[in-house]
Amino acid sequence: MNILYDERIDGVLPAVDKQQLLQALQRQLPDLDILHRPEELRPYECDGLSAYRTTPMLVALPRHVEEVQTLLRLCHARRVPVVARGAGTGLSGGALPLEKGVLLVMARFNQILDIDHSARLARVQPGVRNLAISQAAAPHGLYYAPDPSSQIACSIGGNVAENAGGVHCLKYGLTVHNLLKVEILTVEGEPMTLGSDTLDSPGFDLLALFTGSEGMLGVITEVTVKLLPRPQVAKVLLAAFDSVEKAGRAVADIIAAGIIPGGLEMMDNLAIRAAEDFIHAGYPVDAQAILLCELDGVEADVHADCERVSEVLTLAGATEVRQAKDEAERVRFWAGRKNAFPAVGRLSPDYYCMDGTIPRRELPGVLRSIKELSEQYGLRVANVFHAGDGNMHPLILFDANQSGELERAEALGGKILELCVKVGGSITGEHGVGREKINQMCAQFNSDELTFFHAIKAAFDASGLLNPGKNIPTLHRCAEFGAMHIHAGQLPFPNLERF
Amino acid sequence: MNILYDERIDGVLPAVDKQQLLQALQRQLPDLDILHRPEELRPYECDGLSAYRTTPMLVALPRHVEEVQTLLRLCHARRVPVVARGAGTGLSGGALPLEKGVLLVMARFNQILDIDHSARLARVQPGVRNLAISQAAAPHGLYYAPDPSSQIACSIGGNVAENAGGVHCLKYGLTVHNLLKVEILTVEGEPMTLGSDTLDSPGFDLLALFTGSEGMLGVITEVTVKLLPRPQVAKVLLAAFDSVEKAGRAVADIIAAGIIPGGLEMMDNLAIRAAEDFIHAGYPVDAQAILLCELDGVEADVHADCERVSEVLTLAGATEVRQAKDEAERVRFWAGRKNAFPAVGRLSPDYYCMDGTIPRRELPGVLRSIKELSEQYGLRVANVFHAGDGNMHPLILFDANQSGELERAEALGGKILELCVKVGGSITGEHGVGREKINQMCAQFNSDELTFFHAIKAAFDASGLLNPGKNIPTLHRCAEFGAMHIHAGQLPFPNLERF
Numbered sequence: 001m002n003i004l005y006d007e008r009i010d011g012v013l014p015a016v017d018k019q020q021l022l023q024a025l026q027r028q029l030p031d032l033d034i035l036h037r038p039e040e041l042r043p044y045e046c047d048g049l050s051a052y053r054t055t056p057m058l059v060a061l062p063r064h065v066e067e068v069q070t071l072l073r074l075c076h077a078r079r080v081p082v083v084a085r086g087a088g089t090g091l092s093g094g095a096l097p098l099e100k101g102v103l104l105v106m107a108r109f110n111q112i113l114d115i116d117h118s119a120r121l122a123r124v125q126p127g128v129r130n131l132a133i134s135q136a137a138a139p140h141g142l143y144y145a146p147d148p149s150s151q152i153a154c155s156i157g158g159n160v161a162e163n164a165g166g167v168h169c170l171k172y173g174l175t176v177h178n179l180l181k182v183e184i185l186t187v188e189g190e191p192m193t194l195g196s197d198t199l200d201s202p203g204f205d206l207l208a209l210f211t212g213s214e215g216m217l218g219v220i221t222e223v224t225v226k227l228l229p230r231p232q233v234a235k236v237l238l239a240a241f242d243s244v245e246k247a248g249r250a251v252a253d254i255i256a257a258g259i260i261p262g263g264l265e266m267m268d269n270l271a272i273r274a275a276e277d278f279i280h281a282g283y284p285v286d287a288q289a290i291l292l293c294e295l296d297g298v299e300a301d302v303h304a305d306c307e308r309v310s311e312v313l314t315l316a317g318a319t320e321v322r323q324a325k326d327e328a329e330r331v332r333f334w335a336g337r338k339n340a341f342p343a344v345g346r347l348s349p350d351y352y353c354m355d356g357t358i359p360r361r362e363l364p365g366v367l368r369s370i371k372e373l374s375e376q377y378g379l380r381v382a383n384v385f386h387a388g389d390g391n392m393h394p395l396i397l398f399d400a401n402q403s404g405e406l407e408r409a410e411a412l413g414g415k416i417l418e419l420c421v422k423v424g425g426s427i428t429g430e431h432g433v434g435r436e437k438i439n440q441m442c443a444q445f446n447s448d449e450l451t452f453f454h455a456i457k458a459a460f461d462a463s464g465l466l467n468p469g470k471n472i473p474t475l476h477r478c479a480e481f482g483a484m485h486i487h488a489g490q491l492p493f494p495n496l497e498r499f
Numbered sequence: 500m501n502i503l504y505d506e507r508i509d510g511v512l513p514a515v516d517k518q519q520l521l522q523a524l525q526r527q528l529p530d531l532d533i534l535h536r537p538e539e540l541r542p543y544e545c546d547g548l549s550a551y552r553t554t555p556m557l558v559a560l561p562r563h564v565e566e567v568q569t570l571l572r573l574c575h576a577r578r579v580p581v582v583a584r585g586a587g588t589g590l591s592g593g594a595l596p597l598e599k600g601v602l603l604v605m606a607r608f609n610q611i612l613d614i615d616h617s618a619r620l621a622r623v624q625p626g627v628r629n630l631a632i633s634q635a636a637a638p639h640g641l642y643y644a645p646d647p648s649s650q651i652a653c654s655i656g657g658n659v660a661e662n663a664g665g666v667h668c669l670k671y672g673l674t675v676h677n678l679l680k681v682e683i684l685t686v687e688g689e690p691m692t693l694g695s696d697t698l699d700s701p702g703f704d705l706l707a708l709f710t711g712s713e714g715m716l717g718v719i720t721e722v723t724v725k726l727l728p729r730p731q732v733a734k735v736l737l738a739a740f741d742s743v744e745k746a747g748r749a750v751a752d753i754i755a756a757g758i759i760p761g762g763l764e765m766m767d768n769l770a771i772r773a774a775e776d777f778i779h780a781g782y783p784v785d786a787q788a789i790l791l792c793e794l795d796g797v798e799a800d801v802h803a804d805c806e807r808v809s810e811v812l813t814l815a816g817a818t819e820v821r822q823a824k825d826e827a828e829r830v831r832f833w834a835g836r837k838n839a840f841p842a843v844g845r846l847s848p849d850y851y852c853m854d855g856t857i858p859r860r861e862l863p864g865v866l867r868s869i870k871e872l873s874e875q876y877g878l879r880v881a882n883v884f885h886a887g888d889g890n891m892h893p894l895i896l897f898d899a900n901q902s903g904e905l906e907r908a909e910a911l912g913g914k915i916l917e918l919c920v921k922v923g924g925s926i927t928g929e930h931g932v933g934r935e936k937i938n939q940m941c942a943q944f945n946s947d948e949l950t951f952f953h954a955i956k957a958a959f960d961a962s963g964l965l966n967p968g969k970n971i972p973t974l975h976r977c978a979e980f981g982a983m984h985i986h987a988g989q990l991p992f993p994n995l996e997r998f
């Protein structure tokens with residue numbers, strides 16, 4: 001079975017006459033905004049992972065579900081692939097367009113349809129921004145928990161497609177844990193409801209299956225999310241360490257002590273210095289690592305937990321433990337963390353952000369190995385990540401204008417992901433597979449497992465027209481990948497030239 | 500597509516020579532315990548839903564994964580269906596055997612393989628009892644949260660297969676929310692790992708898809724669950740009401756007030772009286788309804804929440820609000836609730852336990868409708884349920900020896916489930932679909948949706964040999980069901996004679 005298109009789809013797809021398709025769409029959907037001129041298409045050539053770029057054939061910007069439905073039917077009939085996207089902030093190239101495909105931009109579906117405070121749910125269109133849901137729920141004392149760093153811009157439909165995470169996922173779970181229901185259109189434009197407004201749904205759990213499927217199983221037209229009561233108070237502790245290994249062990253100790261922080265984040269020296277230079281958060285610039293530990297809940301509870309966490313941190317060898325003395329300092333501590341990526345970006349012309357997950361107990365060892373790999377490849381790596389979840393985000397610094405540096409960065413990134421798999425982890429925590437990590441899926445899964453994925457894809461989309469070339473590699477690709485790995489003795493990481 | 504066997508499978512399956520199969524199994528697996536004599540098979544003729552009974556052809560009791568693998572391969576080659584079960588405590592007939600099938604009893608896989616307190620996980624064999632996990636984790640201050648009423652007996656493999664719930668699911672989620680990884684064997688005996696020890700897995704979420712799939716997608720050989728820190732304290736409030744509607748509204752009010760109780764349970768007058776006669780829990784026997792609300796966490800937090808919940812209950816019209824004065828009284832309050840089913844069983848020769856879920860806001864209206872239906876059908880209904888989740892368990896009292904009462908009980912039960920679907924709920928909360936509610940699946944899902952379920956089943960098990968006739972109805976069955984529904988003007992609920 002090999003029903004998924006490869007990313008080389010543009011090469012093997014039958015030539016679609018762009019003008020014919022455009023005219024058919026304009027005829028059937030006279031009110032639909034369609035972009036087709038090169039200068040209009042250019043802004044849509046990539047998502048948040050700018051290393052991969054392809055100019056789409058056409059960009060459609062519908063406002064009504066009926067338009068999406070008609071478009072899907074027309075494309076299905078003409079065998080034209082469709083890539084849906086929301087705000088396009090994804091970091092794995094999951095919404096990367098195709099030269100011979102239509103990019104379906106759902107950003108105009110931006111209405112909050114219902115906030116039901118007694119049922120604690122919000123029913124929204126897919127283009128609604130993540131943060132807008134919490135803002136709309138705030139008058140009821142409620143909020144939507146998953147908080148990707150891009151939450152001011154990213155859309156909930158994209159969050160569902162990538163099973164997005166964030167700082168608070170340690171305590172409150174990923175997108176999949178905070179969803180009740182999604183309305184979708186299948187590749188043939190048929191509407192379907194996955195999940196329900198209640199506790200459980202009978203039959204197979206199609207909602208969970210759909211979440212994180214990266215636009216390959218259907219197009220989201222409505223999302224119902226759970227809302228949570230806003231915690232009364234939140235306090236943050238900052239702990240400094242003279243080695244990353246000690247900080248890594250402290251993370252495991254906090255969790256083992258029976259405490260579930262709202263967030264538990266780690267930054268290494270390179271990231272600390274970069275953030276401090278940029279934001280002036282008050283970080284100790286000589287520390288080899290810092291931990292930021294947020295505790296949220298009711299006053300007394302948070303107070304007691306702060307004391308316990310301080311003790312654990314001290315026992316784990318922290319050279320300093322500070323509690324943000326007021327809300328302004330708390331916000332400043334987090335501002336440093338939340339701006340760490342752009343801060344590190346100031347140190348280097350380019351950086352490559354990885355996303356892998358490991359069991360927490362492996363943190364000290366993996367951090368040590370990353371340091372060794374960094375020296376071996378001659379590239380600096382900054383570590384800024386969701387330590388409590390074991391969700392690492394190594395940032396590899398390089399200069400694409402220096403010959404060979406891009407290739408070295410890719411090779412180093414691949415090594416780090418392989419290391420994650422080797423210690424029992426996985427190649428993604430919250431960014432998804434997308435285009436970026438499709439080769440590493442061959443390391444994570446064997447061909448039997450991939451065959452299952454393909455069969456599930458076929459159950460929803462036998463035509464293979466929805467977002468081909470992402471998330472699930474073809475067996476053929478993995479065979480090639482494996483062969484390259486074995487014979488050439490080099491690491492065959494994504495060839496950035498192709499897209 | 501119609502690849503699933505119907506429950507009439509025994510009628511349409513090719514005749515399997517029991518002796519030949521037995522000899523082949525004995526030859527290939529000389530150490531495997533196989534039961535084949537009628538008197539040995541009889542104890543396995545039903546699960547916890549005793550209304551459905553079928554004597555299996557053979558019962559296999561393996562101890563090693565290799566035995567399960569060989570058995571599956573042999574059965575697959577000979578086209579013999581296999582029904583796996585754990586402790587057989589399920590309430591929907593999900594593990595009901597087949598006359599021409601092998602019942603694969605996984606109860607001997609009862610080893611706890613690992614308790615990792617720093618990673619907060621337990622790796623166990625599928626036959627380990629639910630409560631045994633919490634007992635093993637207790638020395639580390641941890642426990643496994645989902646707590647079905649049968650937790651002393653039910654096995655974790657069965658919990659995964661049915662996505663089991665319990666009193667504490669309001670706060671801590673269903674089985675699917677507390678799982679990290681399962682090891683399975685496919686219908687062809689191939690091992691597969693679903694999920695991982697870390698936060699997220701790339702690709703489609705096969706773990707969630709598998710959870711609640713009722714043994715139709717594979718046989719579970721190992722389960723890794725999340726463990727939670729045991730709450731410092733737990734307090735319980737008992738509130739009495741002079742109407743079930745008021746109690747129903749109070750439930751919605753508590754949730755809307757931003758409080759997440761550990762458990763929030765409701766009993767109506769019939770259940771209160773039955774439980775009080777049986778357990779002497781100290782319940783107010785004149786109340787039309789009581790709520791039991793447990794608050795757990797750290798001392799100060801629980802104290803504050805108890806005060807807030809008391810206020811909400813009083814405002815909602817509670818005639819009395821009592822806090823259990825000590826641990827002995829708290830345990831007594833819960834003993835009444837946990838023994839409510841057998842207590843109600845003392846009032847009537849037979850009872851039929853339903854399991855449906857509705858949005859919380861619909862509780863008062865649905866409780867009123869159940870009362871009206873009860874009068875209309877001339878059968879008493881006791882309500883004992885997870886009110887916080889909107890997970891209803893109406894118990895319909897009847898006497899199977901009185902002509903027509905069983906049929907009336909079934910018809911009334913069907914009406915109640917249809918009512919759940921009508922108000923936006925679903926036909927199961929935590930018991931699963933199994934054999935019992937397979938017809939109601941036709942009311943819950945349309946043929947497009949069922950076709951997806953069939954395609955997913957086919958992706959895992961194209962042979963259809965794993966637990967045929969449960970969970971997902973054939974389109975043919977639904978067509979018949981619909982036709983009966985329309986033409987005969989009567990409710991075609993499960994014909995209990997067949998199994």
